[in-house]
Amino acid sequence: xxxxxxxxxxSVLSVIIITLFFAVPNFFSKEQLNSFPNFIPKQQVNxxxxxxxxxxxxxxxxxxxxxxxxxxxLNADVRRVLKKNNLNYSNFKVSNESxxxxxxxxNSEIQKEISELSMSNSQNILAMGDQTNLIITxxxxxxxxxxxxxxxxxxxxNAVAQSLEIVRRRIDELGTREPSIQRQGxxxxxxxxxxxxxxxxxxxxxxxxxxxxxxxxxxxxxFDPFNPSKAPIGSEILVSDADEEFKYIVKKRIMVGxxxxxxxxxxxxxxxxxxxxxxxxxxxxxxxxxxVTQQNVGKPFAIVLDNKVISAPVIRESILGGSGxxxxxxxxxxxxxxxxxxxxxxxxxxLIILEERSVGPDLGAxxxxxxxxxxxxxxxxxxxxxxFVYRYFGLLADIALIINLFMVLGVLxxxxxxxxxxxIAGIIxxxxxxxxxxxxIFERVREEIRNGSNMMNAVENGYKRALSTxxxxxxxxxxxxxxxxxxxxxxxxGFSITLAIGIFTSVFTAFTFTRLLISLxxxxxxxxxxxxxxxx
Amino acid sequence: xxxxxxxQINFLKVRVITFILSAILICLSIGAFFVNxxxxxxxxxxxxxxxxxxxxxxxxxGLRDNLNTLELGDVQVQEFGSxxxxxxxxxxxxxxDQVQQDVVQIVKDSLGSYLSTDINFxxxxxxxxxxxxxxxxxxxxxxxxxxxxxxxxIWFRFEWQFSLGAVLALVHDVxxxxxxxxxxxxxxxxxxxxxxLTIVGYSMNDTVVVYDRVRENxxxxxxxxxxxxxxxxxxxxxxxxxxxxxxxxxxLLSLFIFGGEVIxxxxxxxxxxxxxxxxxxxxxxxxxxxxxxxKREWNTTSAVDSTR
Numbered sequence: 001x002x003x004x005x006x007x008x009x010x011s012v013l014s015v016i017i018i019t020l021f022f023a024v025p026n027f028f029s030k031e032q033l034n035s036f037p038n039f040i041p042k043q044q045v046n047x048x049x050x051x052x053x054x055x056x057x058x059x060x061x062x063x064x065x066x067x068x069x070x071x072x073x074l075n076a077d078v079r080r081v082l083k084k085n086n087l088n089y090s091n092f093k094v095s096n097e098s099x100x101x102x103x104x105x106x107n108s109e110i111q112k113e114i115s116e117l118s119m120s121n122s123q124n125i126l127a128m129g130d131q132t133n134l135i136i137t138x139x140x141x142x143x144x145x146x147x148x149x150x151x152x153x154x155x156x157x158n159a160v161a162q163s164l165e166i167v168r169r170r171i172d173e174l175g176t177r178e179p180s181i182q183r184q185g186x187x188x189x190x191x192x193x194x195x196x197x198x199x200x201x202x203x204x205x206x207x208x209x210x211x212x213x214x215x216x217x218x219x220x221x222x223f224d225p226f227n228p229s230k231a232p233i234g235s236e237i238l239v240s241d242a243d244e245e246f247k248y249i250v251k252k253r254i255m256v257g258x259x260x261x262x263x264x265x266x267x268x269x270x271x272x273x274x275x276x277x278x279x280x281x282x283x284x285x286x287x288x289x290x291x292v293t294q295q296n297v298g299k300p301f302a303i304v305l306d307n308k309v310i311s312a313p314v315i316r317e318s319i320l321g322g323s324g325x326x327x328x329x330x331x332x333x334x335x336x337x338x339x340x341x342x343x344x345x346x347x348x349x350x351l352i353i354l355e356e357r358s359v360g361p362d363l364g365a366x367x368x369x370x371x372x373x374x375x376x377x378x379x380x381x382x383x384x385x386x387x388f389v390y391r392y393f394g395l396l397a398d399i400a401l402i403i404n405l406f407m408v409l410g411v412l413x414x415x416x417x418x419x420x421x422x423x424i425a426g427i428i429x430x431x432x433x434x435x436x437x438x439x440x441i442f443e444r445v446r447e448e449i450r451n452g453s454n455m456m457n458a459v460e461n462g463y464k465r466a467l468s469t470x471x472x473x474x475x476x477x478x479x480x481x482x483x484x485x486x487x488x489x490x491x492x493x494g495f496s497i498t499l500a501i502g503i504f505t506s507v508f509t510a511f512t513f514t515r516l517l518i519s520l521x522x523x524x525x526x527x528x529x530x531x532x533x534x535x536x
Numbered sequence: 537x538x539x540x541x542x543x544q545i546n547f548l549k550v551r552v553i554t555f556i557l558s559a560i561l562i563c564l565s566i567g568a569f570f571v572n573x574x575x576x577x578x579x580x581x582x583x584x585x586x587x588x589x590x591x592x593x594x595x596x597x598g599l600r601d602n603l604n605t606l607e608l609g610d611v612q613v614q615e616f617g618s619x620x621x622x623x624x625x626x627x628x629x630x631x632x633d634q635v636q637q638d639v640v641q642i643v644k645d646s647l648g649s650y651l652s653t654d655i656n657f658x659x660x661x662x663x664x665x666x667x668x669x670x671x672x673x674x675x676x677x678x679x680x681x682x683x684x685x686x687x688x689x690i691w692f693r694f695e696w697q698f699s700l701g702a703v704l705a706l707v708h709d710v711x712x713x714x715x716x717x718x719x720x721x722x723x724x725x726x727x728x729x730x731x732x733l734t735i736v737g738y739s740m741n742d743t744v745v746v747y748d749r750v751r752e753n754x755x756x757x758x759x760x761x762x763x764x765x766x767x768x769x770x771x772x773x774x775x776x777x778x779x780x781x782x783x784x785x786x787x788l789l790s791l792f793i794f795g796g797e798v799i800x801x802x803x804x805x806x807x808x809x810x811x812x813x814x815x816x817x818x819x820x821x822x823x824x825x826x827x828x829x830x831k832r833e834w835n836t837t838s839a840v841d842s843t844r
Contacts, residue, residue: 360658
């Protein structure tokens with residue numbers, strides 16, 4: 001066992017040198033690395049947000065809102081069909097996920113009509129080949145209509161995918177450095193923003209659905225903006241964006257919507273120098289906008305964002321060119337943000353922030369510094385202790401430990417795993433535990449010597465006998481690390497990664513590198529090399 | 537030169553005392569769990585945590601009174617490592633996930649107007665009720681899964697008697713670790729779960745080394761009395777147990793002293809766990825085998841030991 005063939009020696013050393021090679025970039029600055037020749041790897045350890053500073057946000061798409069909207073659409077469709085067929089219905093109830101009503105003469109023709117209308121209104125959501133998205137049940141004269149589970153699932157899934165895209169666009173517009181935006185589970189989105197420790201602006205950008213509509217102001221009733229009476233049928237009361245006390249009565253019908261916008265840019269009104277957002281419609285939007293403005297000259301036209309009126313200017317003349325501008329007493333940052341929101345498009349449903357974790361750059365830097373210092377002190381303590389206990393063999397274990405640490409760093413850089421603060425703790429823990437494999441071996445060697453073996457045999461047998469123990473002992477820790485990896489997220493996951501890497505590298509170095517070092521001295525080995533007195 | 541090899545300490549002689557000691561500690565832990573409970577951090581009970589650094593020393597009680605006027609419920613202010621570093625915790629607000637977000641702004645505005653020094657916001661964490669509920673659930677599941685996985689692994693590699701003994705020792709360690717957090721009322725958060733899982737791994741590691749030797753000795757000395765055999769096995773592995781515990785503790789102590797405030801709770805749990813785990817593999821796991829009727833006739837050609 002102590003004999004190492006040249007090939008074996010070569011492969012052991014190559015594995016070590018290659019991993020060490022990948023650790024190299026971590027000891028140079030980014031600028032220095034760029035000046036190095038190409039064959040030198042440039043990937044440094046990927047620092048977690050807790051070490052480099054940054055913000056982590058966990059968002060959830062409000063799926064109830066999506067289902068609610070779907071049910072509301074269905075509600076309108078069903079009533080239209082019933083009305084068209086001159087059917088009198090009563091007890092019309094709209095619950096969270098279904099409609100219920102009592103009607104006489106409900107027949108399969110009407111049922112078919114409802115299904116077809118609902119189908120045609122949700123074309124973009126249904127999978128190919130779906131026959132229906134509704135379940136209609138009839139019990140005497142009581143009709144209940146539900147969406148199929150598949151349809152609900154698909155609606156939510158679509159909305160989440162769409163939200164993800166819009167979140168990405170909004171964040172990209174802000175020019176954030178290397179943001180990571182990922183979907184998690186069925187309705188969640190994880191956003192990682194390195195270098196941002198106060199995500200207020202991003203949070204406020206993501207907190208708005210940014211649904212833009214142009215609606216006519218209802219001028220048919222006298223109206224006190226501070227104390228409105230009930231809105232007439234077909235109209236609704238909306239508050240002003242600038243002053244919640246100020247209200248408007250606006251016709252419900254949406255004349256043009258934000259989905260027809262092709263561009264929005266912040267700017268300044270050349271006359272008043274007030275910040276504005278200028279926008280441009282696509283062809284359909286321009287046609288609609290032109291027609292409305294043509295027919296309603298002299299009337300106020302409300303620009304509504306997320307059910308709040310930004311402004312309601314009076315239409316002076318028809319606007320046919322398909323572009324216009326919004327002014328609503330914003331400052332220039334607000335104008336800029338509104339332009340971003342309009343360009344990125346509206347979210348299909350509100351986003352709820354479930355979790356936020358932000359770390360400033362100072363704390364991250366302090367953590368790295370403290371971690372490094374703790375690692376060095378712990379390292380020195382372990383090195384001294386090992387030499388104290390095992391003398392020459394302890395020294396060999398120490399050399400292996402140093403190699404081991406660099407290997408952990410190399411593997412982390414190679415696989416671009418994320419190093420977090422608990423991850424640093426994992427490395428420091430590895431310093432303490434990595435010597436275990438060697439300890440087990442050395443103790444065996446001592447035992448063999450005490451039982452009368454000569455040094456060579458003792459080392460041989462020591463390695464042989466310790467093998468299964470080392471495997472068993474390390475597999476248990478590895479199991480814990482793997483479970484942690486799958487159960488945890490964020491910084492704690494980083495701990496499981498360094499712990500697992502540490503287990504592999506320490507077993508590897510104990511069985512190859514330390515043994516190689518011992519074998520190089522095989523002829524000169526004496527009992528006192530392993531910390532036993534000479535006459536043991 | 538340190539050499540603990542060749543000791544002949546009669547560990548099993550004191551087993552009644554150590555069993556009683558363990559039983560008392562377990563009862564204390566369980567008692568503290570029900571009386572004090574765990575001091576959950578925001579990871580598990582939701583809420584807001586803000587760490588600030590100021591350029592001048594701040595009088596905490598004044599700041600606390602000021603923050604309490606905001607009507608955000610329970611607000612805790614504590615020093616964090618130095619008198620210029622403060623940790624502010626605000627309990628979870630009623631009304632779902634969305635409202636938690638407002639707390640940060642309210643507290644930041646209030647700090648800005650109350651404190652006349654520069655404030656550096658070092659860390660802001662907001663955990664809503666949905667996520668905190670999930671985290672506590674997945675944390676508990678992780679610990680159960682880990683213990684169960686160990687049970688299966690040891691069963692697979694040894695025999696059920698060993699598996700049972702090891703898992704009892706493991707449960708002992710986990711209970712004592714949770715117990716020390718109940719008694720000290722140190723904050724129990726997500727990294728502590730990671731620490732407990734690592735303790736599970738470490739304690740198992742220690743136990744496996746002793747058990748491995750027990751199995752080996754069972755084959756070697758077929759007629760040896762079980763108590764003597766267990767004593768011999770513990771003594772055989774004692775030196776290794778101590779050396780590895782010391783190196784691990786050296787590394788952890790260094791982390792505890794120099795590693796910074798953020799990770800202190802985690803390191804404390806680990807140190808405690810290593811001490812308890814080492815104790816339990818010598819005084820709980822091994823002596824338990826005496827009562828578990830271990831099999832004496834091992835199949836000597838088992839795959840793993842073919843090296844022998």
